[in-house]
Amino acid sequence: MSSTIHLRARGLKQTYDLAGSHLHVLTGVDLDVAKGEVLFLRGASGAGKSTLLYILAGLEHPREGTVEFEEKQLFALKGDRQAVLRNQHMGFVFQSYFLLPELTALENVLLPAMIGGRQSKGNDSKARELLDRVGLSGRLDHLPSQLSGGEQQRVAIARALINDPSILFADEPTGNLDATTGAGIIDILLGLAREDGRTFVAVTHDPALAALGDRQLYLKDGHLV
Numbered sequence: 672m673s674s675t676i677h678l679r680a681r682g683l684k685q686t687y688d689l690a691g692s693h694l695h696v697l698t699g700v701d702l703d704v705a706k707g708e709v710l711f712l713r714g715a716s717g718a719g720k721s722t723l724l725y726i727l728a729g730l731e732h733p734r735e736g737t738v739e740f741e742e743k744q745l746f747a748l749k750g751d752r753q754a755v756l757r758n759q760h761m762g763f764v765f766q767s768y769f770l771l772p773e774l775t776a777l778e779n780v781l782l783p784a785m786i787g788g789r790q791s792k793g794n795d796s797k798a799r800e801l802l803d804r805v806g807l808s809g810r811l812d813h814l815p816s817q818l819s820g821g822e823q824q825r826v827a828i829a830r831a832l833i834n835d836p837s838i839l840f841a842d843e844p845t846g847n848l849d850a851t852t853g854a855g856i857i858d859i860l861l862g863l864a865r866e867d868g869r870t871f872v873a874v875t876h877d878p879a880l881a882a883l884g885d886r887q888l889y890l891k892d893g894h895l896v
């Protein structure tokens with residue numbers, strides 16, 4: 672594994688203000704993730720794991736602190752440049768699959784490529800290849816409602832990879848699945864990340880799963896230990 676830093680967070684703080692009280696969820700998170708590293712984030716429910724992951728991926732703005740991704744300051748990018756960077760270099764797999772219900776499996780996978788404006792014939796064959804890699808070549812024309820939970824999550828994984836992200840984020844990707852299906856999903860995710868040398872940052876509650884990574888960190892009292 673190369674020791675090039677892919678993602679660097681410094682002094683991340685996040686506070687939510689509710690009805691006059693302040694919830695200090697992140698109180699100073701520093702993190703370096705190396706290129707190609709597989710990192711698992713753990714911590715109690717409510718510790719702020721999702722919050723941290725969303726900030727690292729630029730999906731949420733921190734109160735304070737910086738995130739540097741591929742040597743760019745994520746929160747200093749103007750206009751839609753941050754969204755473009757996210758679309759072209761980052762993949763995200765959520766606990767709920769967030770597939771569009773009116774689109775087929777194939778169309779859902781193609782969507783980020785179309786949003787990115789890449790109108791190439793290559794996209795269609797790439798989407799088919801990704802669906803094949805996650806074992807769904809027989810489900811291309813199924814709508815999400817016609818797929819099992821594990822199959823929907825596999826479509827979401829293929830969708831996260833369509834633009835060839837250098838980093839893949841996952842927030843409890845097996846949280847809604849039974850243990851056997853969940854283990855299969857993790858095999859696929861980890862396999863795809865490692866085969867292609869992608870950096871992988873995932874939240875999990877499962878210690879056995881977390882042990883499969885290169886490193887585990889715990890979020891406690893607002894920072895990583």
Ligand SMILES: Nc1ncnc2c1ncn2[C@@H]1O[C@H](COP(=O)(O)OP(=O)(O)OP(=O)(O)O)[C@@H](O)[C@H]1O
Nearest residue numbers: 687689694696714715716717718719720721722723
């Ligand atoms: N937009 C928001 N406004 C107010 N409070 C929020 C908001 N988002 C999260 N919180 C609170 O911040 C805390 C951390 O939430 P977060 O979702 O990051 O936890 P988590 O570690 O991912 O938990 P889980 O393991 O249950 O998913 C929680 O107590 C939550 O209620």
Ligand SMILES: [Mg+2]
Nearest residue numbers: 720721722842
């Ligand atoms: Mg969470």
